Amino acid sequence: MNVRTLRPADIPAVAEVEKIAWGENAATPETIARRAAVFEKGSIVVLDGEVIVGYAASQLTDHISTATWSEQTDDGQIEKSHVPSGSLAYGVSMSARPGISGKGVAYHVISHYAEMYLGGGCQALCVGSRVPGFAKWRAANPNATLQDYLKPLDDGRSRDPEVRLYNSGDFRVLWGLPDYYPDPKSRGHGAMMVRT
Ligand SMILES: CC(C)(COP(=O)(O)OP(=O)(O)OC[C@H]1O[C@@H](n2cnc3c(N)ncnc32)[C@H](O)[C@@H]1OP(=O)(O)O)[C@@H](O)C(=O)NCCC(=O)NCCS
Incomplete structure (x- = not known):
């Protein structure tokens, strides 16, 4: 390619x-x-x-x-x-x-x-990722927050498929974006990610 x-x-x-x-x-x-x-x-x-x-x-x-x-x-x-x-x-x-x-x-x-x-x-590559796994995860974890969702798993990668795609490109989550993009699966949320 x-x-x-x-x-x-x-x-x-x-x-x-x-x-x-x-x-x-x-x-x-x-x-x-x-x-x-x-x-x-x-x-x-x-x-x-x-x-x-x-x-x-x-x-x-x-x-x-x-x-x-x-x-x-x-x-x-x-x-x-x-x-x-x-x-x-x-x-x-x-x-x-x-x-x-x-x-x-x-x-x-x-x-x-x-x-x-x-x-x-x-200085850095920056991207706002949607979090399309969030709505489903939240339904099973009704008291949890976006911050909880964005905590990396033990392998250092995210539980979210789109955030994980950027993890594979050496991006890490900088902060949660409560109102980023109108995607129902993400419930409108996102994550600011950077690679330096
Ligand atoms: C994101 C995108 C460009 C990646 O294309 P690609 O590198 O050729 O690779 P794939 O489409 O095979 O996706 C790679 C992995 O990311 C995951 N992924 C990426 N975006 C995802 C999303 N929005 N929801 C769920 N999974 C997603 C895929 O499930 C796949 O996981 P796997 O490797 O475990 O199967 C393509 O999936 C796309 O055009 N998606 C729609 C638009 C989009 O979400 N753009 C990114 C935000 S700007």
Whole structure:
């Protein structure tokens, strides 16, 4: 698999991948184009041969917070949230075609960003993860909190499948995000994660 910066001609294929991964919450072709126009090298595609199997967008920022995804990314448009002089790289969105064999799209995206950003002088890679295992776990543990859920298990990894995906990319949880993204399985919660 190869990773490279998104080109305008990639946009229809990327929009298709977004639709498969995110359904009605997919980034539109206009949003995909705007992110790349605001910060060209932050938008990347993952290719299996000639076929686009993954997409990710990122921005630079000078701070991270407990605010919602929408607030931290200018509703995914990054026009107002991208800070060219910022030393923190922030993951705005990632999507993949299902059933990618081998190491998967997330592995290639994280490796690319780690080399580009951490190798290029950024202090940290940051991402807000949803916590799609939370609603089910909470139903079985009605008195427990998001903090309880986010405590690492004995092997140092999370009980949540999406947080664990980022754990595999050497991210650790920094803090819980009570109101991050309107995902029912996460009950709207998330986790701010960093890799340094
Ligand atoms: C996240 C994503 C890009 C990862 O793609 P990938 O690296 O090719 O790998 P997979 O889709 O096989 O997922 C890898 C692992 O993460 C888990 N995972 C990732 N996101 C998950 C989620 N939202 N809910 C449940 N499990 C999830 C998968 O179950 C899988 O676990 P396994 O290896 O134990 O089977 C892809 O799953 C996707 O597009 N998901 C929908 C959009 C999304 O959640 N994006 C991430 C937040 S921006």
